[in-house]
Amino acid sequence: MTITKYTFFSPSGSEYPITSDADAKLYMMLSGVDYTTFKRKNWTPMTSVGLTRTYTNTSFVVAGRYFELKNHMITLTPSTKNFVHVNIDLSSPLDPVSITVETADRSNTIDINNGSGVYRRCFETITTDSSGIVSSESIPQVNVFDNTQTNTVTATTVKVTNVTVDNKLTSKNIEVSGGITTYNLTVTNNIQTKTLTSTGAASVGTHLTTKTLTVNGSSKTNGNHTTTGTTSTKNLTVTPETFADSWAFATPTFYDTLTGTSGSLGYLTLFRSANVIHGAFSEDPTPSGIAGGGAIVGWITDNSFKPENTMYFTIWTTAGTMWRISIDSGGALRSHTPLPKGSVIWDSVDWIVRGTDKGVR
Known part of the structure; x- marks a missing residue:
């Protein structure tokens, strides 16, 4: 049985010098980085010219090994998705780290700190066209812990x-x-x-x-x-909102992307109270003209808001333009007369839906 001591146990700081393998394993244990992930920090922005990317000042911890890229350039393959890898080969002690560009993710989980082999980890993908970079995506950096105990966790997602x-x-x-x-x-x-x-x-x-x-x-x-x-x-x-009758449904349902074959209407806000539906149109100008002839402008997807039979309405705009529409039992809102671009609808619609006692379906 052997217990290996390192510098942390040294009385004077010179005994028990730490090895590179032990140092790498220490980094991995303290940072929660295993062989499936890595750490990367760009201290200054990368630069790109054509099919060449330069890492001006970037630090890495990969397989527990820390290294830096200073003005390191890579050449990308045109018109493809490039997979940028870190490669660590400890059998080449004078030059153990290399950066390569591959056509696929060739990452592995070889334990180079306790064995041998070449460890590879993809840290970025770059999509190119014939002359330059179209887009790039950094591979997520993950911390791996068996258990985490904390007083407060704050996260967006x-x-x-x-x-x-x-x-x-x-x-x-x-x-x-x-x-x-x-x-x-x-x-x-x-x-x-x-x-x-x-x-x-x-x-x-x-x-x-x-x-x-x-x-x-x-x-x-x-x-x-x-x-x-x-x-x-x-x-x-x-429990509905406070209302005159405690049994009445006064909850709004929003339809804010009623987009059909004839253009965009904006949004239509529907309120249901018992078995009465009230619809209020957006006051924003229509972004495009809306065709007539029964063109479908949008759909009402909630069955409880759809009329039992087709309902016909005459709508007015602030410019005095008359617009005829209908809403059928399937929820389709159709335009029967054209409406020009930039129209501001200043009107509302109401209809009855099928209900039972006190309007609850």
Whole structure:
């Protein structure tokens, strides 16, 4: 049995000199960089002329080995996607690092600090045409840790496979490909997940959209609840905005890209109260002319807002132009008279949708 000591144990600082392999493994352990990733920092911007790229002052930690590129030039292949690699060959001690341009990602995970071989890692892709660079993309730098404990995590976007939270998780945007299990979940903007399990309370402030919702206890939403699949619940409560009648739905649905074959309309804001739909048009000028003759301008995708039969309307613009439209039971908004570019629609539409008692479908 052998315990190898290095400079950290040296009484005077001269005993137990550290080896390059041990130094590389130390970098990897401290930084959370394994053989699948790397660290890169451009201290000054790169320059590009034609099919030549120059790394003016760039630092790397690759396989635990630190090195720098100073005014290092590479030549790219025209009209293709170039894969720029770091290559480390410790069998060439005088020149162990090289930068190559490949036609594919040839990265590997060879453990050169405990064995032999040539380690390769792609750190950038560059797309070219016949004369120069079209676009480039840096390969993401990743920290790899078995476990992380922190008091506060602040991130614009968090992407994980599974999340388990014992107390409380608060985030502006969470994207989970597997499942979320939490006692208390608060999301102020958007949550996308394949499976959501809440053993305590899940609160949705505005809009919940799901393919399938299963609730064993109680589900409460203060705004909209929309499901395209099935809803299985023991207790579902939908709380609308404060309104004259507590049972009335006063939640707006926004259609802001009603774009069809005849041009762009802008947006149409629809409000549903009981079984009455009120639609307000954008006050922005139409960016292009809209054809007549029944041309489809856009679609209403929410079935609960579609009329039971085709409805016809006469709309007026601020210039006094009359515009005739219809909305059919499939949700298609059609133009029956042309509308010139730059028209400002100063009007609204109303229709009745099929409902049951108190307007709830």
